[in-house]
Amino acid sequence: xxxxxxxxxxxxxxGAYAASARAWIRxxxxxxxRTDRAHVPGASLGDKIAFEAAQxxxxxxxxxxxxxxxxxxxxxxxHLEANREIGLAPMPNAVNSIGKELAGPIIMAVGRExxxxxxxxxxxxxxxxxCQGFSEPGAGSDLAGLRTRAERxxxxxxxxxxxxxxxxxxxxxxxxxxxxxxTAEDRHKxxxxxxxxxxxxxxxxxxxxxxxxxxxxxxxxxNDVIVDEANMLGAPDEGWAAATxxxxxxxxxxxMYRAWRFQSEIDHLVAACRSDLRAFAILxxxxxxxxxxxxxxxxxxxxxxxxxxxxxxGQQIGPRGSFPKLYxxxxxxxxxxxxxxxxxxxxxxxGQPLADLKARMELLYFxxxxxxxxxxxxxxxxxxxxxxxxxxxKAG
Amino acid sequence: MFDxxxxxxxxxxxxxxxxxxxxxxxxxxxxAMLGEAGLIGVSAPESVGGLALPLDFAVPVVAAAGAGxxxxxxxxxxxxxxxxxxxxxxxxxxxAAGETVATIAWVGVAEDGVVGGAPxxxxxxxxxxxxxxxxxxxxxLGNGVxxxxxxxxxxxxxxxRITLNGPVEGIVLSAEVVATLRADATLLRTGFVRGSAERCxxxxxxxxxxxxxxxxxxxxxxxxxxxxxxxxxxIETMRCGLTRALGPVPGGDAALARDTAWxxxxxxxxxxxxxxxxxxxxxxxxxxxxxxxxxxxMRAQASYGAAAEGTEALGARVLAGRxxxxxxxxxxxx
Ligand SMILES: Cc1cc2nc3c(=O)[nH]c(=O)nc-3n(C[C@H](O)[C@H](O)[C@H](O)COP(=O)(O)OP(=O)(O)OC[C@H]3O[C@@H](n4cnc5c(N)ncnc54)[C@H](O)[C@@H]3O)c2cc1C
Numbered sequence: 083x084x085x086x087x088x089x090x091x092x093x094x095x096x097g098a099y100a101a102s103a104r105a106w107i108r109x110x111x112x113x114x115x116r117t118d119r120a121h122v123p124g125a126s127l128g129d130k131i132a133f134e135a136a137q138x139x140x141x142x143x144x145x146x147x148x149x150x151x152x153x154x155x156x157x158x159x160x161h162l163e164a165n166r167e168i169g170l171a172p173m174p175n176a177v178n179s180i181g182k183e184l185a186g187p188i189i190m191a192v193g194r195e196x197x198x199x200x201x202x203x204x205x206x207x208x209x210x211x212x213c214q215g216f217s218e219p220g221a222g223s224d225l226a227g228l229r230t231r232a233e234r235x236x237x238x239x240x241x242x243x244x245x246x247x248x249x250x251x252x253x254x255x256x257x258x259x260x261x262x263x264x265t266a267e268d269r270h271k272x273x274x275x276x277x278x279x280x281x282x283x284x285x286x287x288x289x290x291x292x293x294x295x296x297x298x299x300x301x302x303x304x305n306d307v308i309v310d311e312a313n314m315l316g317a318p319d320e321g322w323a324a325a326t327x328x329x330x331x332x333x334x335x336x337x338m339y340r341a342w343r344f345q346s347e348i349d350h351l352v353a354a355c356r357s358d359l360r361a362f363a364i365l366x367x368x369x370x371x372x373x374x375x376x377x378x379x380x381x382x383x384x385x386x387x388x389x390x391x392x393x394x395x396g397q398q399i400g401p402r403g404s405f406p407k408l409y410x411x412x413x414x415x416x417x418x419x420x421x422x423x424x425x426x427x428x429x430x431x432x433g434q435p436l437a438d439l440k441a442r443m444e445l446l447y448f449x450x451x452x453x454x455x456x457x458x459x460x461x462x463x464x465x466x467x468x469x470x471x472x473x474x475x476k477a478g
Numbered sequence: 479m480f481d482x483x484x485x486x487x488x489x490x491x492x493x494x495x496x497x498x499x500x501x502x503x504x505x506x507x508x509x510a511m512l513g514e515a516g517l518i519g520v521s522a523p524e525s526v527g528g529l530a531l532p533l534d535f536a537v538p539v540v541a542a543a544g545a546g547x548x549x550x551x552x553x554x555x556x557x558x559x560x561x562x563x564x565x566x567x568x569x570x571x572x573x574a575a576g577e578t579v580a581t582i583a584w585v586g587v588a589e590d591g592v593v594g595g596a597p598x599x600x601x602x603x604x605x606x607x608x609x610x611x612x613x614x615x616x617x618x619l620g621n622g623v624x625x626x627x628x629x630x631x632x633x634x635x636x637x638x639r640i641t642l643n644g645p646v647e648g649i650v651l652s653a654e655v656v657a658t659l660r661a662d663a664t665l666l667r668t669g670f671v672r673g674s675a676e677r678c679x680x681x682x683x684x685x686x687x688x689x690x691x692x693x694x695x696x697x698x699x700x701x702x703x704x705x706x707x708x709x710x711x712x713i714e715t716m717r718c719g720l721t722r723a724l725g726p727v728p729g730g731d732a733a734l735a736r737d738t739a740w741x742x743x744x745x746x747x748x749x750x751x752x753x754x755x756x757x758x759x760x761x762x763x764x765x766x767x768x769x770x771x772x773x774x775x776m777r778a779q780a781s782y783g784a785a786a787e788g789t790e791a792l793g794a795r796v797l798a799g800r801x802x803x804x805x806x807x808x809x810x811x812x
Contacts, residue, residue: 100729166729171804349802356800356810369793376796380738383730384718405714435808467710468703475687476698
């Protein structure tokens, strides 16, 4: 090792965009919104929504979207700068990440101009929170097995079926719905995307409690829901084909702050343990694990920054988006396991900083279990790499 | 400035030259061939006959050396040619041209009397020995400085132990020059391991598709596919980490990016070679299949680059950190 400097006395990002993002977060992230303040009563949903709308006005959100659609018309470079600062701060996860990082880019790719002008600004202003109605009880990894049907009517479509694991459905105004016009045997044929208002008659939402105690994901039932022709996104088949292309880029670029958030969790662990000699002694037993976690953070930055560089250079990234998703989810889970073990050993009379840490790391441990499941499980990412990157044969 | 040059082309050239080196008898002959092709002086200044290109261009060359099991202290020669420029241009030029074979004893300091981890010192004319104060001496091998090869780990570029009888005389490199030399070597070593691991994966992927058991290729089995996918992820992680470490690191810590890219590649490269041996089954356990040679050279590099100690040291640095000002208000007692 050549450097003996303590980690993190690193120079802050000199980019102007990063500096203004940092200043804004400093001025606007209240204790109630912070994720490292378990002893402070948490912010309400309304407050979180207002905070997110303010982030957009301040230039932290919608950075790469065209100005015509409410965005800031900048590049992934500024997006990356802002996300470094977002990650380093103990900021709550976005309420409307599905809108901003999934529905929005898909609408941008396949929507009609009138749809873009109408729907996109509402996402950034937080008038429309979106949910993603893809998974079904019988169609998870094998999404092409979905059964939710859309039948033609005189002036639109009639939708029947059931979605599950629909994150945020109970607080959403809109659903990005994946349905089919034929039967489940058609597999990838006849798939259609719709923008469905959640207050449409016939939609029934039931919250599901998850292992971290949250009530975020839901079951969503569609009983004879009438969807206007105008709410179809792209033509049948085409919409879905374009959406999968968008999704592969999104997998690589969404939640770009993840490496820096991961770093900030390590920073929090170290800072809080340094407030108590007994805690620091426990932490010191895990020196090697902490080193591995910090290495993983830098590796993840490598994945993300290289992909951003390639995208800015106009390269296709294809299935490479699987790499950062797979790498982050597993490394982050390993850290969460170590952090959980450390906080589980803290003395009962530890002070406030350690109590706050304990709450955060216990939650992290449970919530991180989802990271290898959603957005394509670990096994599915490994299949993608084997098939589409290594091109491994299955038959002789 | 280097817009018209592509590091990728250097890798192609280097691969051909490294293949050619395999047929040559000794380190001197390989030095001449590598020097002739301009590969040793890629990053050395023009004043000593180098190409003065950034390390981005040297990395593909060492990656090809790692892939091709090159029997030559290439990383050592490259960093010495660069570090000696301005100190002793004549010798720097000889090393860059492949006229003199020089190496570095990576393990230990002169004060110990014996230093180790000097690849191919038995065939070298000079060896760089570090000193406790951070400086180093480039000493001629011979009188008072003797190399001895005993059961080397790396069979392609066998490392020697160097016995120092009395004070070491030679060209002195300052601690500052040595720090840069070490930093350069860390990046090059990462590239070398990347090349070696990549070759292991490509051998394993080919074998898995050619060999049939139970009436289908090994690669039809999901456990094998997923194993190879994980190895591919490891290589992508090395590639991206190195790309990041080679560039300016905006909003980050360049030394940390370099150190972590090396520490993680050292471990991951070894794991990819071990994994490839498993995919080859009994064949993988034979001396003939070159996977063990890759494993050996990567293990040797891990020791030259002090990967195990480095990970410990990094842990200590992280535990000492009080950097993120979001947690600045927590009062520290340690
Ligand atoms: C927190 C959370 C939020 C989510 N939010 C949403 C959302 O907003 N909208 C939405 O549409 N969906 C959402 N999902 C659903 C998510 O996309 C699915 O859970 C995921 O695709 C896996 O599907 P499944 O649960 O049916 O598991 P299954 O597909 O049944 O898989 C079960 C296990 O089998 C493995 N497996 C499956 N197929 C293979 C195979 N071919 N080879 C090897 N192993 C295999 C899987 O990897 C997994 O380990 C969310 C899930 C979670 C956990």
